[in-house]
Amino acid sequence: MKSSKPQFVEERGQKVKLNNLCSRGKSSLRQKDVSNDGPYAVYGASGLVGTMASFQNTVPYVAVVKDGAGVGRASACEANTSVLGTMQALIPREGIDRDYLLHLVRSLHLGDGFSGSTIPHIYFKDYGKLPVRLHSPAEQKRIVDIFASIERQIKVSKQQLDQLDSLVKSRFVEMFGDPCDANGNKAKVKVASICELRIGPFGSALHKNDYISGGHPLINPSHIIGSSIIPDADLTVSDDKYKSLEAYHLLPGDIVLGRRGEIGRCAVVQDKGFLCGTGSMVLRPRAGVRSEYLQRVVSFPSFRQALERNAVGVTMKNLNAKIVGAADMCLPSINQQDDFISFTKQVDKSRFGGMLHLLNNLSGIMQASFFSITDAD
Incomplete structure (x- = not known):
């Protein structure tokens, strides 16, 4: 019997829909529901917003801001935590690395293109249908390691800029x-x-x-x-x-x-x-x-x-x-x-500012390289 799981294709990766790689997690909390009566973290668009005695998501996952000023911004969340209803929890499916999913979602630029005075919204039922690249577990790890190295360098450049700015x-x-x-x-x-x-x-x-x-x-x-x-x-x-x-x-x-x-x-x-x-x-x-x-x-x-x-x-x-x-x-x-x-x-900030710009551009180039879908594929 043929397996229903995506078959991994090396090199460029297999074309699939985003919802083949992740499912919707729980994200129904309101700020007033956060009771600060336990050890389990609750996250919102701005980061940690409090704690609770219970949690909604049992595995490491990706959280996406689904409305407001930061719409489309994706972040990594650990197991046994929760997110507010302004966020959408994306739970990686079997064989999908959480950090691979994070970089893939960021490459989609889900928050781009919104304008006007009304509050922008994005929904998983819509962007879950977007075409993405699926790589093998080994290739996922290689990609994650590359981005981790770039992010470490970005962090150092930001620290140097912060010191000069102070x-x-x-x-x-x-x-x-x-x-x-x-x-x-x-x-x-x-x-x-x-x-x-x-x-x-x-x-x-x-x-x-x-x-x-x-x-x-x-x-x-x-x-x-x-x-x-x-x-x-x-x-x-x-x-x-x-x-x-x-x-x-x-x-x-x-x-x-x-x-x-x-x-x-x-x-x-x-x-x-x-x-x-x-x-x-x-x-x-x-x-x-x-x-x-x-x-x-x-x-x-x-x-x-x-x-x-x-x-x-x-x-x-x-x-x-x-x-x-x-x-x-x-x-x-x-x-x-x-x-x-x-x-x-x-105070020569240009050297570190230029490095930060270069690293951010490199991150964008790497995302395009690993995750892009083109008609020529």
């Missing part, structure tokens, strides 16, 4: 103190008085079928890593679409700010050809303020807290130009700003 933050406080201190004696200005503000395009301006590979990158909050912009080569638009959205072009020196999700995440735009995403907004400095100084102010803890207090929305907090423009901040002289910028240039 040095710059210390210098900023030494020179300027808290730029948003309401009780300070320094004069304040409104953000709207020193820069032009504009939110990204409405969802009706961009649709999933507008996205291509290798075009003009769309910059959403997920592409702001630390204080750098790491574009996704697969989330881009064509030249024609880019030209039609001229009002949302990002220019070198602009500050791109995430306006939902992790409020305060921002970076200085260094390159031409980027497009502001629907989840971002642009701060374009006027004369008298340097981009690097403004970026430090916007990402400063007290400024971020002020934005969070004033953000609108219940399920997911959002910023708009009026909220950001009304925020107060100190504006030192151009000479003082330039002195700070000179110091930051002496």
Whole structure:
């Protein structure tokens, strides 16, 4: 009798549907159900949210955020744990390595292509039908080991960047103190008085079928890593679409700010050809303020807290130009700003930032190599 289990094919792997490799686990908890009365972890979109005396999933599994700002993000969960209802637990079938499943799901970019003001949702009944690659157990282990090596290097690069960033933050406080201190004696200005503000395009301006590979990158909050912009080569638009959205072009020196999700995440735009995403907004400095100084102010803890207090929305907090423009901040002289910028240039973060970018690109290339499905196969 012929076996119903997938037969492994070496080299490129066998084409199957995702739901051949995993099944839906339990994920029905609400935050108010988390009683913190036991040793078993409960996870949500932001990570550990509490503990319980019982658990829902008995084996190691993958959890996917199924709605909200982090939709599509996948993470690994250990045995004897649970996830909130905002997550979907994916249980590996027999012969499927949990970490192999994790990287495979990440390669699908399930959260890409969502836009607009409504809360995005994804469902296993839909993405479970997507075609994927199935490799043998031995090849799965080899793939997992490769990604583990890349992730270790990414972790080291991030630690080095964090150390250098802490040095710059210390210098900023030494020179300027808290730029948003309401009780300070320094004069304040409104953000709207020193820069032009504009939110990204409405969802009706961009649709999933507008996205291509290798075009003009769309910059959403997920592409702001630390204080750098790491574009996704697969989330881009064509030249024609880019030209039609001229009002949302990002220019070198602009500050791109995430306006939902992790409020305060921002970076200085260094390159031409980027497009502001629907989840971002642009701060374009006027004369008298340097981009690097403004970026430090916007990402400063007290400024971020002020934005969070004033953000609108219940399920997911959002910023708009009026909220950001009304925020107060100190504006030192151009000479003082330039002195700070000179110091930051002496702190060579570019080497580690470049390594991080390279490693992230390598991770994407490896995913494409191991998991891609093409008509030519």
